[in-house]
Amino acid sequence: MRLLPVFFVVLLSLLLSGCNSFRVSEDEVNQEVAKRLLEPKANHIALMLGGNTLNLDLLVNAAHIHLTERDGGLVLVDMMTDMKGTLTAFGRDFSLTTKVNPSFESGVRLEENRVYLVAAKLTKVEVEGSSFNDQMLRSTLGPLHGDFEKALADYFNEHPVYVLDHSPFEASAAVLVKDIIIKEGELEFDIF
Template identity: 65%
Template sequence: MKVIRTFAIVTLSIASLFLSGCNSLTISEVDVNKEVAKQLAEQQENHITLLLNGNALNLDLLVTDANIDFTERNGGLVMVDLSSNMTGTLKAFGQTFSVTTKVNPSFESGVRIEEDRLYLVAPKITQIDVEGSSFNEKMLRSTLGSLHGDFEKALVDYFDQHPVYVLNHSSSEKTAAALVKNIIIKEDSLELSIF
C-alpha cells in the first residue's frame, strides 16, 4: 500500500512538472553560498590533510570560509575561494618546523550530481595565498608552490565527501533531483535540466 502511494505521489509530481512546462530548476549562487556557510558552521570535519614524502610535510587545513562564484566563462566554471587555518609540520634543512598560519587557496572546478547532492569536481588550483612573513611561512609558501598536484588531490578527496548543496529544500527540488539530465553553469546560478 505504501509503495502504491509513493508511486502515485512521484507520478503526480512528474506530471505537474510536465504540465507546468518546467524543464529546469535554477539554484542561485547565493543559495549555494548560504548552504556551504551553514555546513561549515555545523561540521567538525572541515579538514583537508596533506601528507607528503614520509611526513616531510604534514599539514592540516581547517576550512573556515568559502566563497563560490558561478561563471559562464570557458563553458561554465565554479570559482571557489577558501579561507583556512593551517597547522602542522614541515621538515627542511634537517630540521622540523611547526607551522600555524592562514592559507587561502583559490580554485576552479566543475560540478556533478549524485542522488540529491551537488559536488565540486576536478578542482584546479589557480592561486594559494599564505598569510604572514615569518621564515616558516616563507618556506611553506615556496613548498606549496611545488605541490599543486598533491594539493589538488587533497581538494578532490575533500570535495568528494562534502557536497556543496543538497536538493532537499522544497518538494520541487526533491522531485527534480531524481530527474536531472544535465547541469549548466550560468552566470550566478546553476541550471539543472530535467528532461
C-alpha cells in the first residue's frame, strides 16, 4: 500500500519527462464553453447599468472563442445573447426583448485547474432589430460601455471557459502549470 504513492510519482515523472508543456486547442475550448452554456445557471448575466437606467438580464445562447498571438496573446470572444429587461428613459420604463451580440478581447488566468478570462475589453456591441426600443437601447449602451464591460468581466471572473480535467494527464499536470501562453489557435500550458 505504501508503494502506491511512489508508483504514482514515478509514473507521473515518466509521463512528463521530456514534456515541458501541453496544449489545448481553440476547438476544445469552444466545445467546453458550449457545454457550460447548456447548464441553466451558467448562461445568465444580470446587468444593472447606470443606476436604474437599465435593468437587464442577458441569456447567453452561444459564444465563440478565437485565440490569437496578436499583441502578445489575446482571447477574442463573440457572444450571441438574448436580452430582456427594462430601460428607463424620458421618465418612462420601456420593456426590452432583443438580441445583443457583444464582442470583446481578454487575457487568461489559471486558478487551480480552471482557466478564466481576465481584463475583458469590449470591442463591439451589436443590437439586432430596428424597433424603437432597439434603437433606444443602442443609444443607451454607448454611454454605459464601462458598466457593460464590467458586467462581462465579472461574469467571466466567476465562470471558467475551460477546466483541465478532460484526461488523467490534464488533471495531474494542472497542478504543475507555471504559465499560460496564448498561441494562434491554442493555449499552451508550460510545466516546471
